[in-house]
Amino acid sequence: xxxxxxxxxxxxxxxxxxxxxxxxxxxxxxxxxxxxxxxxxxxxxxxxxxxxxxxxxxxxxxxxxxxxxxxxxxxxxxxxxxxxxxxxxxxxxxxxxxxxxxxxxxxxxxxxxxxxxxxxxxxxxxxxxxxxxxxxxxxxxxxxxxxxxxxxxxxxxxxxxxxxxxxxxxxxxxxxxxxxxxxxxxxxxxxxxxxxxxxxxxxxxxxxxxxxxxxxxxxxxxxxxxxxxxxxxxxxxxxxxxxxxxxxxxxxxxxxx
Amino acid sequence: xxxxxxxxxxxxxxxxxxxxxxxxxxxxxxxxxxxxxxxxxxxxxxxxxxxxxxxxxxxxxxxxxxxxxxxxxxxxxxxxxxxxxxxxxxxxxxxxxxxxxxxxxxxxxxxxxxxxxxxxxxxxxxxxxxxxxxxxxxxxxxxxxxxxxxxxxxxxxxxxxxxxxxxxxxxxxxxxxxxxxxxxxxxxxxxxxxxxxxxx
Numbered sequence: 001x002x003x004x005x006x007x008x009x010x011x012x013x014x015x016x017x018x019x020x021x022x023x024x025x026x027x028x029x030x031x032x033x034x035x036x037x038x039x040x041x042x043x044x045x046x047x048x049x050x051x052x053x054x055x056x057x058x059x060x061x062x063x064x065x066x067x068x069x070x071x072x073x074x075x076x077x078x079x080x081x082x083x084x085x086x087x088x089x090x091x092x093x094x095x096x097x098x099x100x101x102x103x104x105x106x107x108x109x110x111x112x113x114x115x116x117x118x119x120x121x122x123x124x125x126x127x128x129x130x131x132x133x134x135x136x137x138x139x140x141x142x143x144x145x146x147x148x149x150x151x152x153x154x155x156x157x158x159x160x161x162x163x164x165x166x167x168x169x170x171x172x173x174x175x176x177x178x179x180x181x182x183x184x185x186x187x188x189x190x191x192x193x194x195x196x197x198x199x200x201x202x203x204x205x206x207x208x209x210x211x212x213x214x215x216x217x218x219x220x221x222x223x224x225x226x227x228x229x230x231x232x233x234x235x236x237x238x239x240x241x242x243x244x245x246x247x248x249x250x251x252x253x254x255x256x257x
Numbered sequence: 258x259x260x261x262x263x264x265x266x267x268x269x270x271x272x273x274x275x276x277x278x279x280x281x282x283x284x285x286x287x288x289x290x291x292x293x294x295x296x297x298x299x300x301x302x303x304x305x306x307x308x309x310x311x312x313x314x315x316x317x318x319x320x321x322x323x324x325x326x327x328x329x330x331x332x333x334x335x336x337x338x339x340x341x342x343x344x345x346x347x348x349x350x351x352x353x354x355x356x357x358x359x360x361x362x363x364x365x366x367x368x369x370x371x372x373x374x375x376x377x378x379x380x381x382x383x384x385x386x387x388x389x390x391x392x393x394x395x396x397x398x399x400x401x402x403x404x405x406x407x408x409x410x411x412x413x414x415x416x417x418x419x420x421x422x423x424x425x426x427x428x429x430x431x432x433x434x435x436x437x438x439x440x441x442x443x444x445x446x447x448x449x450x451x452x453x454x455x456x457x
Contacts, residue, residue: 071274096270
């Protein structure tokens, strides 16, 4: 059977990894390609690069990062952040990314999803959804612009809508749990992963290996994403996989180096 | 020299870099003469079946791929490229394929997420030179359609996604891989290497 995927996420600004990385043995911990290669060799199933550059130059640098990553990695990777047009998608995919992730741009121009899916295939188009619970509405609401602006979309409605438009995968981040390190938002992940037919990547809140067990045994998530716990070596990818395997989940096993 | 056939569909860069790391010479080309001179062909592909056949036809590549393959030149189809080797596909209407192998491409219908996306176990079904000194393991799949080969002996590896799906096909010099060997870690690299070394 298919394995549950573990996906480290690298935030990249102007070609450098941000959110301090404290890996022992890395020559240059700020080099996204070097860090990505390390994750490739230590059991990551896939990678996400999130470009948070604000400038045009920063985004140009990201294309170089993508090209170098594609020449070194033996696993697939997704690039998100700053992709606003079909031209941006084309450039990023041509540089060697396997998928592109759309967030704010998808809400502002949903036709980007259908146009991207038509040109490159559904499997290349990931829609990233930033979700936050609204107590008054008793519902999860879609946020854009890095979580600064809210929309009228209910997360479940938006998730179903993007799949109809052609999204091949959903990257679902809980803004309530993000950075809290006390587990994924199981209610949110369960609701979305049961509402759509495409794979869902759970994101936001991973604090330890047990959190991955919870999200995979209690929701239909296909993959789980985390950043800081891997970057700070609080837990290794293979430690997460070992616990998952103990609990009867299928994981891709690679021999330790 | 391996000709990676460029017909505007898919991520040729990652594949070319994988061959580079394995130290195999390649050329990315849509030129008939270059394809004729190459000693192996790889037909990659991501996207829709009908679009891919249209692109191949418009670039005048359908005939040359067919003729070279029939003449015995090793051909590896990857992902959509494997599906194109078959008789035809039901993806968004019916489209004829290269018809180098007998069988049809159908939509995946299972009670699990589609696309079938991620790392799944590759089970070797028949002994084959491609598998020499290799062990079964996980490889990276991403597809919403699958191949139903008419000749079951052409299916040399399968994967289980609530039912068995065709993962590798082989008939003489013609090979197809539904997963992406260039994105499948050490096992994928080894399979690509075996093809490039002519272990077919």
